[in-house]
Amino acid sequence: MPISQTSNTFISAIKAFSDNYIWCIQTKNNQSAVLVDPGDADVCITYIKKHNLILTAILITHRHPDHVGGVSKLKSFCQQQGWPLTIYGPTLEATEHCHVKLKDGDSISLKELNIEFTVLDVPGHTLGHIAYLGDDNLFCGDTLFSAGCGRVFDGTYEQLHHSLNKLANLADKTRIYCAHEYTLANLDFALAVDTHNSELINFHNQVRIRREQNKSTIPSSIAIEKKINPFLRCFDHAIQESAHQYSHTPMTSELATFTVLRQWKNSF
Numbered sequence: 001m002p003i004s005q006t007s008n009t010f011i012s013a014i015k016a017f018s019d020n021y022i023w024c025i026q027t028k029n030n031q032s033a034v035l036v037d038p039g040d041a042d043v044c045i046t047y048i049k050k051h052n053l054i055l056t057a058i059l060i061t062h063r064h065p066d067h068v069g070g071v072s073k074l075k076s077f078c079q080q081q082g083w084p085l086t087i088y089g090p091t092l093e094a095t096e097h098c099h100v101k102l103k104d105g106d107s108i109s110l111k112e113l114n115i116e117f118t119v120l121d122v123p124g125h126t127l128g129h130i131a132y133l134g135d136d137n138l139f140c141g142d143t144l145f146s147a148g149c150g151r152v153f154d155g156t157y158e159q160l161h162h163s164l165n166k167l168a169n170l171a172d173k174t175r176i177y178c179a180h181e182y183t184l185a186n187l188d189f190a191l192a193v194d195t196h197n198s199e200l201i202n203f204h205n206q207v208r209i210r211r212e213q214n215k216s217t218i219p220s221s222i223a224i225e226k227k228i229n230p231f232l233r234c235f236d237h238a239i240q241e242s243a244h245q246y247s248h249t250p251m252t253s254e255l256a257t258f259t260v261l262r263q264w265k266n267s268f
Ligand SMILES: [Zn+2]
Pocket: 062, 064, 125, 142
């Protein structure tokens, strides 16, 4: 069941592993489909067959196995079907099956879907992580989650902080299609950090009900995240004070607060 519709485009979630979302972008006009970060080929092939789709492109945000693990098998599947497939991925990461390597400012045109995507470099979770923005839909992998953000693996805290600020500056209406259903656990942390934020408390209640009903909390939006996500709110005095109480170090910059929050969350 499609959970979002913009103009002629449908975006559906294919669930994979315990909490991954593989996003499938379709159009009303034809059978073409595009997958974002297909970590598991089998669930995608089942979905494609069930909905009588033709896979024409794969968008990869970064090299982690739960995002690229299904690419090789999907490539073979498309070859068997005789479907031409284009695989897009980040320039700075060794994603072996990519046909087109992308970097900040590049744009790609998916003609079958009549969508253009702009590529944003968003390093931090990994060094070469990219995001795709088109039609006010942002596919941001493991960079920004609802009420949280990705861990720092081979990037730096400074890079991730910068990348999140870059995303926070997108239009408020931008829908956030991240790759995991982590919202409820992220909110537990957010509430520990930003205790008196009434928007956050209300959002937590809504998310708790959605999850009790086994409904997805994604997409979120930039407007929502700017109100409730502590990692986008390091300018906030209450959050800086929480980071100070936790770390017993002075919060001399937003980056210092961000770094403490991210390290705190790792052991929360
Ligand atoms: Zn990852």
